[in-house]
Amino acid sequence: MSELDDLNTLVRAATPLLVIETVDEQRVIDCFQHVIAQALHPLWRWTLTDGLERLDFNGPRDQQIAPDATATMTAIREAEQPGIYLLFDFQPCLQYAMTQRQMREIVQRERSAPHTLVLIGAKVELPQELDALATRVPLALPDVKELAGIMRGEAAAWQRQNNRPLEVDNDAARTIVRNLVGLTAQDARRIVRKLIYNDGALNANDLPELMQAKFDLLNRSGLLHYEYATASFADVAGVSHVRDWVQRRRAVFLDPNPSPALDPPKGVLLLGVQGCGKSLASKAIAGGFGVPLIRLDFGSLYNKYQGETEKNLREALSSCEVLAPCVLWIDEIEKGLAGGGDDGGVSRRVLGYLLTWMAERKAKVFVVATANAVNELPAELLRKGRFDEIFFVDLPRTEVRAAIFSMHLARRKLKVESFDLNALAEASDGFSGAEIEQAIVSALYDAGGNGAALDQPTLLNALQVTKPLSVLMHEQVAALRAWANGRCVPAD
Ligand SMILES: Nc1ncnc2c1ncn2[C@@H]1O[C@H](COP(=O)(O)OP(=O)(O)OP(=O)(O)O)[C@@H](O)[C@H]1O
Numbered sequence: 001m002s003e004l005d006d007l008n009t010l011v012r013a014a015t016p017l018l019v020i021e022t023v024d025e026q027r028v029i030d031c032f033q034h035v036i037a038q039a040l041h042p043l044w045r046w047t048l049t050d051g052l053e054r055l056d057f058n059g060p061r062d063q064q065i066a067p068d069a070t071a072t073m074t075a076i077r078e079a080e081q082p083g084i085y086l087l088f089d090f091q092p093c094l095q096y097a098m099t100q101r102q103m104r105e106i107v108q109r110e111r112s113a114p115h116t117l118v119l120i121g122a123k124v125e126l127p128q129e130l131d132a133l134a135t136r137v138p139l140a141l142p143d144v145k146e147l148a149g150i151m152r153g154e155a156a157a158w159q160r161q162n163n164r165p166l167e168v169d170n171d172a173a174r175t176i177v178r179n180l181v182g183l184t185a186q187d188a189r190r191i192v193r194k195l196i197y198n199d200g201a202l203n204a205n206d207l208p209e210l211m212q213a214k215f216d217l218l219n220r221s222g223l224l225h226y227e228y229a230t231a232s233f234a235d236v237a238g239v240s241h242v243r244d245w246v247q248r249r250r251a252v253f254l255d256p257n258p259s260p261a262l263d264p265p266k267g268v269l270l271l272g273v274q275g276c277g278k279s280l281a282s283k284a285i286a287g288g289f290g291v292p293l294i295r296l297d298f299g300s301l302y303n304k305y306q307g308e309t310e311k312n313l314r315e316a317l318s319s320c321e322v323l324a325p326c327v328l329w330i331d332e333i334e335k336g337l338a339g340g341g342d343d344g345g346v347s348r349r350v351l352g353y354l355l356t357w358m359a360e361r362k363a364k365v366f367v368v369a370t371a372n373a374v375n376e377l378p379a380e381l382l383r384k385g386r387f388d389e390i391f392f393v394d395l396p397r398t399e400v401r402a403a404i405f406s407m408h409l410a411r412r413k414l415k416v417e418s419f420d421l422n423a424l425a426e427a428s429d430g431f432s433g434a435e436i437e438q439a440i441v442s443a444l445y446d447a448g449g450n451g452a453a454l455d456q457p458t459l460l461n462a463l464q465v466t467k468p469l470s471v472l473m474h475e476q477v478a479a480l481r482a483w484a485n486g487r488c489v490p491a492d
């Protein structure tokens, strides 16, 4: 913990005035408890409500000093043994000339022992005279070791309270600690406490709740959505290449220390015809990696945050890094990038930021973007090396259509074996998966909502009266296919 080392050094060197900007008061106290364990100085805390209190032992208070600033400064000055004084929210008192002067005298050690005063607050601005004498200490976020300590502390507290051992699954506990990285100690403590007190255990059942709690803390921009339901590749017909691709990379993606010889997977673009399962496949990729799925609402980036677009994108992306490992899903990416030339260059800057982030991010955030149209996609996005792969999700082949029928009939608890899947597949040439699903729904209505009455002829009839998009938008679909040919890897 390098910041503790820093604090240690500063205290050993008897630095007179430290400034720590944070709202995480407990963390400051914890850090100093560590420091005094080595430096053996008395540790005091001052607050306006309680005045001076000794923190390093629980003995009775010898004398009560009034919390007011002058009395406090006088008491510190008169203390013979050099001590560390944590002054929480003391800053307003410094507007008084008397208090300012007293503090200055302590700091300059004029008739005063070599104390260390520590000013702590969310934002600490000092009068010039004091500022010149102060050393500001940035408090970094806690690392794995410290987070593990927080978890042990909370576990011990629970055990004392409940008088029985906490049930701990060590693997899950390690995963939980790893997932707390990026949070302040205060937030981490709050989350761990909740996970423990829920059920008196720390195990794999806590992981989804942990991710959710963490997500809620981080999604300040409101641009991210936590998708509870990921999918499995078993739910999507016709994306076998995507499935195999993910399976081959899963171990490397999840490996905390991947071999430097292998580039960790970064992301894919799923390009394809509408309704053929791009969104579904994106969910299956998260399911395939076994990590949470975070959707970035790219389309509302502009209308929602006029003028703040880039800042919010930046925040959203860095939140994602804290949530890693995860899949970041940018559905219909063209909608967020098609600002054209009349948006003051915002969409160009957004694209530039996204591309730089994609190229430079170190965290395990796997990007899945989907798009229906290439002509709206900026060429930079499609250039080699941006995505690991661009998959083309085409209209389903005959066998895939049969599989889609089978899936959706089964999902509606209909008897799959009473249908001739091959005949249905033949009759639905040019249909997308979504259109097949719609045809089943509409045939169910034709059958009066009675699943048992739905038969082959009713379903065939529903197919016949549907004009699929591939017919209505023949040119667009043909152009997309022609573009994809040779440039993309077929999804199936
Ligand atoms: N290959 C498929 N396998 C199983 N179901 C499918 C498939 N394709 C589409 N469907 C069904 O159609 C629905 C819509 O598909 P999905 O939203 O994934 O398509 P999409 O390619 O993202 O379409 P869009 O371009 O309109 O966003 C899915 O929820 C699913 O029920």
Ligand SMILES: [Mg+2]
Binding pocket: 278, 279, 280, 331, 370
């Ligand atoms: Mg979609």
